[in-house]
Amino acid sequence: MSELAHLRLMAGYNRWMNQKLYDAAATLPAQELAADRGAFFGSLLGTLNHLVAGDTIWLRRFATHPARFGALDPVLALPAPAGLDAIHSADLAVLGAHRRLLDQLIVSWTAQLAEADLGHVLHYANTKGIRSQKRFGDLLLHFFNHQTHHRGQASTLLSQAGVDLGVTDLLMLIENVADHGAPPAPP
Template structure:
């Protein structure tokens, strides 16, 4: 599997898993969604907002890549989150609308990547304003890994609230070679 194919697989996994999480969360009353569960981002809503904020920050950085990916152009209309803990959307339904839009953008972006794009470095500033430079492919791997990590936290919070998210393994999306 080429690196670009792997990144497209991760984008599909991101979209699939987010749909599973949000549909599970929508079965709960709002009081359960916003309940402080002593998690790092406090609540189910806080954790899902963090995922959206982190994805938005990284995608806006990726938009600065020398290839100037057309798929990321719509991000120009999206404000840069102030930080990684703020509630961008205090309502699950509005958060879900933005999540669906962003997940489609991630999928379109991943499908626009070439192997040559992945070999360059990306210059960016972190959330504290410190300049950094990293291999672009490694940053994309981090981007998808970060999503998986925090979706695992959200899945745990939903399980603690009595909601079964169902199967979450990437294996379910990997094509069989038999």
């Protein structure tokens, strides 16, 4: 599988898993969503907000790529999160609508990527102002890995609250090569 195909698969997986996560979280009362369970960002709601903040920060950085990906234009109109612990919304429905917007932008944007875009060195500053320059394709791997990491935490928080998220394996989106020879389109 090419690097581009892998990134597009991850974009579809991201959208699929976020929908599962928000559907599962919606079964909990507000006080359970906000209950501090000792995670990096405290609660399930804090973790979901962190993912929105982190994704928004990274997408705004990615929008500075010289390729000028049109699919990322809407993210530039969004307010920049003040930090990784920024709360976009304490209301799960509002947060979920924003999450779906971000996920659609991510899927559309990865469809615009070309192999040549991945080798570009992106210059950016982190939330503490520390400057870095890293290969764009490697940053995209970090972007998707970060999402998976915190969704794993959210999955544990849901389990602690008695909610089964169900199957979460990327394997569910990878088609058997013998069947068709190509990976499926993201859900």
